[in-house]
Amino acid sequence: MNRTILIFSVFLFNFIYACEVVAIDCNACNYDCGSLNIECYAKKRACREVANTLDSNFLTYVNDFCANYPGRMDEREKIGEAINILVSTGLLMRNELDGVQIRWCKIRGNFGSYSFGASGMVPEQNKILLDVDHKGDSAIILASLIGHEMQHIRQYRYWGTSGFRCRYMVNIAAGNGFECNNKVEKDAYNFEQRICMALNLSGCNDCGGAVPEQPSPRPDPDISRWFIPILESLLY
Numbered sequence: 001m002n003r004t005i006l007i008f009s010v011f012l013f014n015f016i017y018a019c020e021v022v023a024i025d026c027n028a029c030n031y032d033c034g035s036l037n038i039e040c041y042a043k044k045r046a047c048r049e050v051a052n053t054l055d056s057n058f059l060t061y062v063n064d065f066c067a068n069y070p071g072r073m074d075e076r077e078k079i080g081e082a083i084n085i086l087v088s089t090g091l092l093m094r095n096e097l098d099g100v101q102i103r104w105c106k107i108r109g110n111f112g113s114y115s116f117g118a119s120g121m122v123p124e125q126n127k128i129l130l131d132v133d134h135k136g137d138s139a140i141i142l143a144s145l146i147g148h149e150m151q152h153i154r155q156y157r158y159w160g161t162s163g164f165r166c167r168y169m170v171n172i173a174a175g176n177g178f179e180c181n182n183k184v185e186k187d188a189y190n191f192e193q194r195i196c197m198a199l200n201l202s203g204c205n206d207c208g209g210a211v212p213e214q215p216s217p218r219p220d221p222d223i224s225r226w227f228i229p230i231l232e233s234l235l236y
């Protein structure tokens, strides 16, 4: 293809994309766009734009605030004990924690566009933040808390980072909040509840209803991880 045709094709492609109103489809983040499939590309792009909203309006602020938070490495022994308890339930394999960082931070306050408060959160695929208010909790309570966050890590691994953020943002945009009405959270609360039942803990978070089995992790073969950025660098 000579350069003139390439530039024209890129222009045409951009024009078609700009004219299209694309419904948000978070599955699109993992579509294999191996060919110049405009529909697939447009969906994937819409998905990533939604995902980036969460990143730029919220997660960047949390990550910056917590990066050097004093005491972030406290209570390592108790966290290790909590992990042993969690693995003993058989609901989580020890190797699922490979590469996962667990840090303390004060995650109650204003972060970017959001006023937020939680016992824990997963701002990126392999990082768990636990709220400092829980430092005094027993190892068994921390096990249920870490279990909840590990379910979010499974979601990141299952959906990909953009897929996770897209789903989370679609729920936030729908006004579903950060708790049981948010389907991403409900899955994590359900897992937390299963851990609580296995450990005979009472007073755990409970979204009600039947507790479903968890999805198994899936591989993410995605040629567009290199293909789309090259295309985008030509377009913009």
Ligand SMILES: [Zn+2]
Residues within 6 Å of the ligand: 148, 152, 185, 188, 189
């Ligand atoms: Zn959660």
